[in-house]
Amino acid sequence: MTTVSWVEGSQDGGFGVENLPYGIFARPGELPRVGVAIGDLVLDLAELSAAGLVEDRRYFASGSLNAFMVAGRPAWQANRERLTELLTDESHRARVEPHLIPVAEVGLLRPFEVADYADFFSSEYHAVNAARIFKLRGEPLKPNWKRMPVAYHGRSGTVYPSGTPIIRPSGQRRAAGEAEPSYGPSLRLDFEAEVGFVAGVPSKAGRGVPTGAFRDHVFGFVLVNDWSARDLQMWESQPLGPFLGKSFATSISPWVVPVAALEPARVAPPVQDPAPLPYLRCDEPWGLDLHLEVLINGQVAARPPFASMYWTPPQQLAHATVNGAPLRTGDLFASGTVSGPERDQRGCMLELSWGGEEPLELDDGTKRTYLEDGDTVTIRAQAPGASGSRITMGEVTGTVHPAL
Template sequence: MPDSWLDLDPDAPFGLATLPYGVFSTAADPAPRTGVAVGAHVLDLGAAARAVGAPFADTVAGPSLDALMAAGRPVWDQVREALTAWLTDPAHEAAVRPHLVERDAVTLHLPFTVADYVDFYASEHHASNVGRIFRPEQEPLTPNWRHLPIGYHGRSGTVVVSGTDIVRPTGQRKPPTEPAPVFGPSVRLDIEAEVGFVVGTPSPMGSRVAVDDFADHVFGVFLLNDWSARDLQAWEYVPLGPFLGKSFATSVSPWIVPVAALSAARVEQPAQDPEPLPYLRGAQPWGLDLRLEVRLNGHVVSRPPFELMYWTAAQQLAHMTVNGASLRTGDVYASGTVSGPEAGQRGCLLELTWSGKEPLHLPDGTERTFLEDGDEVTITATAPGPDGTRVDFGEVAGRVLPAR
């Protein structure tokens, strides 16, 4: 990677290999606007583009990423190439430097308008663990699991940006010792460490998106926490699947990493047996070497490896549209819980505590089976970048508030 006139610390987050997009405001200027994280700064993208006379200035000058996402891959590539040039060529420093803001001084917002939200179930290790927990006498995976990416449609209106407090959900649950359901706050509140993908280029209803067209439609990648009320979910999900146990909140990280930033992180996915049907096959590998880290109240409790996901994001996109369902700019879909084969790689408390039978022992002397009021969960991730650099995803964090 070329050097920047910003003199970036090589170990600092958000180097030139990442250049993620977000939406920010400041105390001096509370209007939300598009920004790019670079080192300890945020670049006001619209203002910088106007200052240098960039042809895409109007596209990146809005209060969200919507217009940029809808512009399509040629514009995405043009903007990223321009950003790299602005931050490495000293000839641009005088025009660009005045539009840098200290990252510690900004407020970050939900970066785009969420259209639809789909959550998948793509980790074989997670799905197998869940099967062993709930169906110990049966095969852990359902018969369809290795044939198609299983998912459900969630609620786009409760997708919130990192840092938003999460109110403990209330609903029906049926304790094993009770003859009938009871109503009240969830007592088995959980998290799911996931990776999210947001669509930029739409597709018309009645068409399909091929596996190898993934990078022409998906704008970027981010972190996602699919908060889950396991007791509400267990009572309601038969026969139609997740509903109120999931729809109360989904947290996303504020920085969207462009797909182009992940070229060095692409890896072959695990072997698939049986071979998927033709529409789920592609010529390009879209496994991603992302390393997640989950902290509960500041303590690391898991390090899930994303490269072990059985179904890739490209396959998920192909499956999501194979019936002719259209894509819209701002459609979000999530990977499902990321888990690995080891105990310390499980991406939710349901697995980490084996449904509460094996409590987590935290360094502060406390124990957890599921989340308590006041708990804060933070998920971070990195990926390899070109020439030994690092791609940073920032964090998605949320704190649990008591039920209302």
């Protein structure tokens, strides 16, 4: 049976005790601290620990999850079990209830300090579509694509919390048929619907993290919008990868969903052919049955299925560290654009408008090739929880503002 909390309404909306995601919140005039979402409330873990109800090692009276994330899997498991007990056993209600705050009364901040940021390119549908849109010569997938999770390094300093305004970036771009580039605001601003995971426990330099050690190092998952200026990206990515076309902004959701909460969502990933090299092989299925939804100005634009991703999170982590690069607490790894086989499953405007040639029409009749100033993009996701319940990853949102 599904575990039931005494918190009223907590089984509705995906923030039940099967989830218990962590975040950083602040009331007006107060210092930020760690909280857990339950229903439409935030459980103040700093106050809960001060009251002696959870173990206090100064994890929670902090404006970042990093201190708790580095504590490791035994601490994560113990705290999750304790919170489940406190929120389901009626005998604890009188002591716990005073530390519940309506989420509407707090501000949700960036949940962790980002150490490094890398973004993968792990959807075969997205990779093939992008190659066809860009009219690249030869086969859509390069020979290495099905042999390793391809990625680029992003900029950690521009990973912003959900709700941060997105200033339209400027830079060099050269339109088709033009001999010389020009400088100005991006004319092809895009979103990318992605899912990321954050490392908690570091690893040693010179030693990779095997796929089987994923749970020992990774704290949880967030939603990611990898904002992209396609015109800047296309001009600069010759021959190296993305730089200014990506580094101006990346948005993440405020709640970090623990790995343990997504165990019921694990499914078999797509068949990988050719078989991966030994360091990329997994002994258990690590596809995730996450159902993403992208909204532009409140209207559904796409529903990308994360279960279609070719490379899985443990494979991404193993590849990112196989050369001996050590993990640091707060390292963020994003999946790359999540796309499926149908048009309404494409996870970015590049695909949805087929490079601007086939404008996307929203329910209100407005059309988009790329994002316009004033557009608000929201990405949200749900996953199956224990015993038929549903859990939510919340949402990540951002509104485009004119170039400065």
